[in-house]
Amino acid sequence: MARPSAREKLLDSAEILFAAHGVGGVSLRAINADAGLSPAALHYHFGHFGSGTQRVLVEALLERRMPSLMARRKNLLDALESRAGAIRARQVVDALLRPLAELLAEGGEAGLRYLRLLHRLRADGDLDARFVVERFPGGVERLVPLLRQALPDLPVAVVELRLGLAIDVMLQSLAQGPRLSDTGRDASIQAHTDALLDFLTGAFEAPVTPITPPPTPTPGEPV
Numbered sequence: 001m002a003r004p005s006a007r008e009k010l011l012d013s014a015e016i017l018f019a020a021h022g023v024g025g026v027s028l029r030a031i032n033a034d035a036g037l038s039p040a041a042l043h044y045h046f047g048h049f050g051s052g053t054q055r056v057l058v059e060a061l062l063e064r065r066m067p068s069l070m071a072r073r074k075n076l077l078d079a080l081e082s083r084a085g086a087i088r089a090r091q092v093v094d095a096l097l098r099p100l101a102e103l104l105a106e107g108g109e110a111g112l113r114y115l116r117l118l119h120r121l122r123a124d125g126d127l128d129a130r131f132v133v134e135r136f137p138g139g140v141e142r143l144v145p146l147l148r149q150a151l152p153d154l155p156v157a158v159v160e161l162r163l164g165l166a167i168d169v170m171l172q173s174l175a176q177g178p179r180l181s182d183t184g185r186d187a188s189i190q191a192h193t194d195a196l197l198d199f200l201t202g203a204f205e206a207p208v209t210p211i212t213p214p215p216t217p218t219p220g221e222p223v
Contacts, residue, residue, distance in 0.1 A: 007045045009035040014057045019116040023054050023126045065114050070139035072099040077142050089150040090201040097170055101193040104174055119175040158208055166200045
């Protein structure tokens, strides 16, 4: 088995440290030290200093697995749109969830590290949605239109809000999901994924709670 290159060592270290401490909580010195490389290694391989290097590292980390994840999601959405009959919310949620669940099941520790990174980046506001959509098209921007087809009674603002909440729950759940050392790991991951799919589908299909205006105070009554 080939030894990882210096660039891959740096990315592995950055992935672990960013997931644990956030992008803003990790120094370039710490990444070089964790990778066992000289202080100049990051500059040599990524060509920036300071916060610019951290942004380049995040983009390089996304590039390692995001193309295959988005290609898988695109294929699932293509298959969904080509089917006869009405599109259902559960089918769209499955296309959202399944590529990441497969990464957890098939990617071993590396897949789990990537999910933890995505969760931390999104939780900290360091996951640039525009970068993801523009660099990896076909896997994200189609979700809202398809969900609106499946849930025509929901206002678009509600669909968008629920999608954001679903992504937050999905990433946190998978990043903290079944232990990789558990006996029956594959079955455990499948059961976890099925439960998550049920939960997220129910959240999308829930009725919108009407907004009740506050009561009008009686004249002379303290507000």
